[in-house]
Amino acid sequence: MKLIFVVLCTFNIYFPGGIMAEQKATNLVWHEHMVKREDREELLNQKGTLLWFTGLSASGKSTVANEVASRLFKSGKLTYVLDGDNVRHGLNKNLGFSPEDREENIRRISEVGNLFVDAGIITTTAFISPYRKDRDYAREILGKGRFVEIFVKASIETCEARDPKGLYKKAKSGEIKEFTGISAPYEEPLNPEIVLDADSQSIEEEVQAVINYLTNNKII
Amino acid sequence: MKLIFVVLCTFNIYFPGGIMAEQKATNLVWHEHMVKREDREELLNQKGTLLWFTGLSASGKSTVANEVASRLFKSGKLTYVLDGDNVRHGLNKNLGFSPEDREENIRRISEVGNLFVDAGIITTTAFISPYRKDRDYAREILGKGRFVEIFVKASIETCEARDPKGLYKKAKSGEIKEFTGISAPYEEPLNPEIVLDADSQSIEEEVQAVINYLTNNKII
Numbered sequence: 001m002k003l004i005f006v007v008l009c010t011f012n013i014y015f016p017g018g019i020m021a022e023q024k025a026t027n028l029v030w031h032e033h034m035v036k037r038e039d040r041e042e043l044l045n046q047k048g049t050l051l052w053f054t055g056l057s058a059s060g061k062s063t064v065a066n067e068v069a070s071r072l073f074k075s076g077k078l079t080y081v082l083d084g085d086n087v088r089h090g091l092n093k094n095l096g097f098s099p100e101d102r103e104e105n106i107r108r109i110s111e112v113g114n115l116f117v118d119a120g121i122i123t124t125t126a127f128i129s130p131y132r133k134d135r136d137y138a139r140e141i142l143g144k145g146r147f148v149e150i151f152v153k154a155s156i157e158t159c160e161a162r163d164p165k166g167l168y169k170k171a172k173s174g175e176i177k178e179f180t181g182i183s184a185p186y187e188e189p190l191n192p193e194i195v196l197d198a199d200s201q202s203i204e205e206e207v208q209a210v211i212n213y214l215t216n217n218k219i220i
Numbered sequence: 221m222k223l224i225f226v227v228l229c230t231f232n233i234y235f236p237g238g239i240m241a242e243q244k245a246t247n248l249v250w251h252e253h254m255v256k257r258e259d260r261e262e263l264l265n266q267k268g269t270l271l272w273f274t275g276l277s278a279s280g281k282s283t284v285a286n287e288v289a290s291r292l293f294k295s296g297k298l299t300y301v302l303d304g305d306n307v308r309h310g311l312n313k314n315l316g317f318s319p320e321d322r323e324e325n326i327r328r329i330s331e332v333g334n335l336f337v338d339a340g341i342i343t344t345t346a347f348i349s350p351y352r353k354d355r356d357y358a359r360e361i362l363g364k365g366r367f368v369e370i371f372v373k374a375s376i377e378t379c380e381a382r383d384p385k386g387l388y389k390k391a392k393s394g395e396i397k398e399f400t401g402i403s404a405p406y407e408e409p410l411n412p413e414i415v416l417d418a419d420s421q422s423i424e425e426e427v428q429a430v431i432n433y434l435t436n437n438k439i440i
Binding site for chain 2: 034067070076086090091094104
């Protein structure tokens with residue numbers, strides 16, 4: 001019955017106002033997603049992928065993530081940046097900074113990233129995401145080839161020298177507790193797809209390294 | 221300083237490998253989203269909009285939401301369906317059916333819908349969403365012209381006659397508690413943008429009514 005209905009509906013695409021118009025509301029079970037990720041990817045001419053930037057505060061994650069997204073967009077790709085600005089003030093505004101809340105924060109970002117990738121979008125996330133298990137959760141739900149872990153490696157000294165919001169100063173004085181790299185751990189990725197070296201590379205070089213990876217791996 | 225940096229970077233778009241290559245990691249504050257919703261909408265040639273279907277279980281919300289998304293996609297629009305299949309098992313898998321969890325369920329869907337609309341996508345949601353205040357929350361965060369409330373009006377009799385999962389039977393026997401329409405309230409929308417009448421309209425007619433609204437309001 002379900003198959004027949006799907007066939008009727010497919011038929012109707014080519015004959016609008018045809019037999020479907022006679023189909024009054026009946027006992028339908030028809031909750032399949034008719035448009036698949038592959039269809040959206042074909043429309044967009046790209047592969048939905050999550051580019052997961054991880055690294056210390058002020059390592060340059062957001063800057064590089066934004067620039068990669070912008071560069072790809074200018075070449076006609078649909079991109080989106082998930083970061084503190086649009087996630088912490090909306091979806092995750094009811095989360096604080098307890099260990100449980102931090103884990104839930106990253107879990108929700110992973111799940112939203114998964115939905116964005118399912119929509120066919122090249123999505124970048126720029127969160128410290130200091131714990132391996134949280135990043136591995138994202139890797140697991142996204143699946144092979146859909147998750148690109150990008151470690152923005154920067155020494156504490158580099159980050160402190162930038163420190164645009166004065167957070168390191170506050171962390172060192174104890175005004176901010178449990179600050180990653182100062183008073184809370186950062187677990188470096190063991191096998192990230194890409195390592196960027198913020199101590200020696202320019203922003204431009206970091207961006208280009210990511211673009212090269214995406215090109216070489218046929219993501220763009 | 222910030223302005224100068226943005227200018228340098230804009231400049232660099234046209235001269236890749238140029239001055240930006242000399243810009244070593246310094247004290248940057250550059251977290252603006254360089255690509256805006258308007259840019260993405262121009263790329264996609266559409267207006268990011270959240271089509272929020274609401275109505276009783278088995279009223280046909282998912283069917284119509286999927287078919288609208290599918291129809292638009294076939295005309296070249298990027299669409300995405302948020303529904304129980306991809307939300308309850310992922311982002312909202314840690315939520316149950318208590319009043320607080322139901323509210324949080326709809327809140328998260330609203331926020332994710334807002335992100336999708338920001339990405340430029342015509343997004344449909346198909347959840348019972350029985351409470352006005354929850355739907356009004358979505359309306360408020362999406363903003364004027366970005367939220368289209370679609371009330372799929374169906375009598376309990378119509379829904380019971382369909383009842384693909386046998387839920388109404390279980391609700392009446394008490395096996396399922398707090399079932400919307402039987403043992404829990406459904407608050408009808410007061411001023412929805414669209415009302416569909418599942419008792420008298422065919423699926424095809426309902427879909428066409430939504431398409432007509434989108435066309436008339438220049439969303440597509």
